Amino acid sequence: MIIAILGRQPALGIAELEKVFSAQSVHIYSNQSATVETDYIDVQNLGGVPKAGIIINELPKSDWHKVSQKVVQHYSSKWSAFEGKITLGISAYGFDIDAREVQKTGIILKQKLKKSGVSLRLIPNPAPALNSAISHNNKIGLSPNKVELLIVRSNDGEVIIAESTGAQNITAYASRDQMRPKRDTFVGMLPPKLAQIMINLAVGNLHPSHSAIVSNVTLEPEFNKVPGALVDPERSSDVKNSSLISDQGQGRLRILDPFCGTGVILQEAVLMGYSVYGTDLSEKMIRYSRDNLNWLANSHRIRFDWFLYEGDSTNATWQQPIDAVVSEVYLGQPFSAPPSQEKLEEVVINCNHIITEFLKNLSPQIQPGTPVCLAVPAWRNTDGKFTHLPLISTIARLGYKPHEFTNISQNDLLYYRENQIVARELLVLTKC
Template structure:
């Protein structure tokens, strides 16, 4: 079986936890700081539904060196033969590097050396220039590096070895943009949940997926619906807002159930899901209703995936008194919600909640007090083999309010 290498997103711990959640820790291992090796049949890797991975690569080989000159020699030796196996047409070559001691200038020089070696076989080659050590997704798409005559190679340091992989698919940035900015109803006041993060939240909530349910879905783009109910589960978002989690869960093949304290938000979710389903037929049940998460009664819920109340959207460091007040307010609402829903869920039900954490200094966070009493209110926090709880934070360097992903099961 051919193993796959996934290039992880801006916050790699989230992507690693997502993969471990879906495929099991025994099938997933970190490669360097920004990639993962997944020992799963590539046809069971539903890449378009992974929010935390930006590129899907085929593992080619692992070299017993991290020396760039030796890596270059390997590349010059194998490239001419590989080029002869490609269909006719100009070969397009791109090189990306993670973790190796090499400069953009050196990568460019290696690319030119490889280009000369391939041209000696009579084949024309176009080298895609590096702006950084890695080519970005837009460059890969624009230069058709995943096409029949394209070849983006990754060289990823893993300890004293180098993993070599070929990119076969990249995130569909146009589809993500459409599903984010193209929706008819958006509200910056309640925060903008990126579709990629919504996918991660759903996948962390879903847990390990049975192989029979993953068969043949990897070729269905994320922007198109799975044509039948694959998972026969209902995903609840009890703080649905404008419906981003519901939208992504619907695309994954789940029934969806959304509630929100504000009727206006429920109307926004209705409008956005109507827009999403206007040109596709979805074999799914959609339930939307107003409801206060601290006392609402839901029915038939299998998985809970939600971004909870995040409190005030601070743009600068607040006074201590205001911060403490906000933390207390958020803690109370989320704790009441957890108490309320606990009795409505079967034992072992998984939840993934994006809850607030506050960056008080660079990379130092103030967390909700309830995190220390989860067992007392009937929940176990899921442990990951490859990722620590403190790494499950989604934020930008200059952001005060981060989203902390809380992955739980009911006791």
């Protein structure tokens, strides 16, 4: 059994876990965590789960003092004959304590172990829980002598003690986001983690690598340039040509993003082992996606299938196969302050029209059962209430069935930062 620590918007992580591991195996444990009936979770492929750990002990209602005693007792005995140096981080979630109290537990353990001749390096706690960057940078959870304890208190006061199996690689996310050559603040900046969540919401349950540790992207240690894999950036005609590496894509699901923009979803899908197909109204965006995918292939030394084409998603004809559709669609204009009622109505009507036409056009082109995950706009007013796209309540008429989650509702599937007017609402659908 695993405990998953959830990200900034916990409902998105819960939804993602339900899709990847099945609703029956996911149980909300606290506001920040869920337990999952599985042996292993690869957090690098789950955008909504910054850390996960194997549960080693469950305690009835306990305060930090009791938990601390248990931890010291258990690990001073377990490590009393440990050979070599131990690095330890302790992260406490859901306790009403400050960082110093967490640190104190580590110091007591360190002193006890010292008496047994065992050396322990304690990672300082700037907060009760170490953030993912600290955990990742210290490589805790990744080997027997580098341990992070995840100590989580449920809403009812029960406690889980788990040993982390690693934290999301925050540096890699930042570099994928910031180092890619083409970015466009106007088109938007879909965070790579949200792209991963969307991909999992569509095809998580179909992806074989979630229960294994290895992704099926082909790693090419010697790879510099694959003939035919990379298009000439100066020749715009290449943009409209496939640059498939014919023998590499067999058996991989192909994900279509019909509003691909700069290609964040395509990029993350590739790293998760899918082959990708992007289309966009804008020729410039197709070039941007192409340059970013070329960068990904070179910087990560991987080869993969991709296909990019300029096209209006309200009337495009897509090439088969399409195994899943994952897209951050047209979101309308950005707002820095809530728009007037009149302006809001105009934008809602415009977005609703484009997205409805797109869904109508897509429907006959995909097989029944094809998963679709879309980020669509929802507008937040000054009271924090949302204006939703009208098409959502009548989506069945367009030929799509909304996925029913067990632990969360559709209203929880909103991604936004505090100061944002235009939120992204995630629609998780299946073609009827």
